[in-house]
Structure formats: structure tokens, C-alpha cells
Amino acid sequence: MNKNYKLRANLVKLLSLVLLLVIIVISCFPFVLMFFGSFKEDYEIFTLTPKLLPQNGFSLDKYRQLFASWPFDKAMMNSIIVSVVTTAGACFFCTLSGFTFAKYRFPGKNILFILVLATLMLPLETRLVPTYMLFRSIGGADKLWSLILPGLTPAFGVFMMRQFASNGVPTETMEAARIEGASEARILFRIAFPMLAPGIFSLAILTFMNTWNDFLWPIIIMNRKENLTVTAMLRSIGDVSMNGGYGILLAAVTLSALPILVMYAVFNKQLVKGIVEGSGKE
Helix, strand or coil, rough: HHHHHHHHHHHHHHHHHHHHHHHHHHHHHHHHHHHHCCCHHHHHCCCCCCCCCCCCCCCCHCCCCCHHHHHHHHHHHHHHHHHHHHHHHHHHHHHHHHHHHHHHCCCHHHHHHHHHHHHHCCCCCHHHHHHHHHHHHHCCCCCCHHHHHHCCCHHHHHHHHHHHHHHHCCCCHHHHHHCCCCCCCHHHHHHHHHHHHHHHHHHHHHHHHHHHHHCHHHHHHHCCCCCCCCHHHHHHHHHHHHHCCCHHHHHHHHHHHHHHHHHHHHHHHHHHHHHHHHCCCC
């Protein structure tokens, strides 16, 4: 009986491992094709007998053509600036808002929080026209700050930090600090922020990834190629590549995906840990 149980357990583990390997291969195969395709000519990409490795070896010609034909380095810098500033601002303002909703009492608190959550139910497309008209009226068209401001207070970030702050910052600790004469600002920055570090870290990773991958808003508010972010420039490169030059497009996609892949590979444990800790709080 014990041997049969161990045999079944080992068989389940083996099948789970095989299934996991299949999922990994299916998930990673498009990225592998994308990477090797960035070194190929068009006839190699669309051949009836495709090969994984490029026939003429690994050459950086497609990457050189990309930077020679497009201001891709400028687009990368724009994406870095927008993503870093938006991430820092979102972590700060969402922590303030979430901590306030979790630990303070004030008139209309529940109604305001419901309104914040209600914005999560609105599709992005319903907000594009009024948002564009607003930023255009204040001179935000074709300006980098117009890509930063809409992402400084995401409703998901406020909700996430409220969940962390509910039990992550003990009320008794705050009361003890007040008895010692600490101000509310000191409590926030010296007590709350360190205790909420796992949640802030998780929010930072999610915000950076979402901002870097944002596509629709940049192509609407930006007009000049020099002001486009990476994902928005991919659209322009893709339109030109319809007449040839798919290797250049794959080179651009590879470079645009590289920062996100590296970030997730380095910080995936912290991301999963923060989300798991936050999901159990209320």
C-alpha cells in the first residue's frame, strides 16, 4: 500500500514536471523565434522550410539599420524616463492614499474609496477622448509629462497599498509613536514606509512593466517620432516593415522586450512574495 502510494506520488510529480516543461517551451518559443529572427533576412523568416538559426551567421546588421533608420535610442530613453518617473510617483502617491484609506477616519472615506475602485471598471477607451482633450487644452500634446501624469495615481495601486497597510502597519505602533510626540508625517515616513516596503516594491515592478508596455496613450498624445516611447515606435516600424524589413522590426521588438525580461528574471521572487503577502491582508 505504501509502495503504491509512493509510485502514484512520483508519477504525479513526473507528469507535473512534463506538463510544466511543455508550458515553458510553448511560452518561450515565440521569444526564441523573435531573437533569432532579428538576425535573419526576410526570405529566411518566411521560408517554407524555416530554420531556427540564421543561415549567414549572427550579424548585427539589422540592429545597425534600426538605429540608422529610426531614433530608437531616443525612444528607449523616453521610455526609461517615463517609466522611472511614473513608477516613483505612483509608489509615493499610492502609498499615501492607501495608508490614509486604511488607517485614518474622515467623512466620506468609504464613498471615496468606492469611487476609486469604480474607475477600475471603466475601460481605458472610454477615458481616451476626454483625457486627450484635457491634456491638449493645457499644452500637454507631444510632451513627455503628459505620459507621466495619468499614471501617478492608478486605482489598482491605491487598492493594493490599502490592503498592505490594513494589517501591515499596526495601529498600536502608530499610537505609541503619537504618545512619544511623533507627528503624522514622521509616522508615515519613519514607520509606515519601511513596514510597507514589500508592497511598495511589488507595486514598483508592476507599475514599471505596465508603463513600459503602454501603447495606446503614447501614440495618441505624441506626434513627433523623437517623442515616442519604444512601444509606440514599434507601430511605426511595423507599418514600414509591411513592405520588407521584418528583421529590423524583430530587432526592435527584441530590444524593447529585453528590459522587462531582465527585470522579471531578477525580481520575480520579490514580486510573487509581495503579491502573496498583500492578498492575505484585510
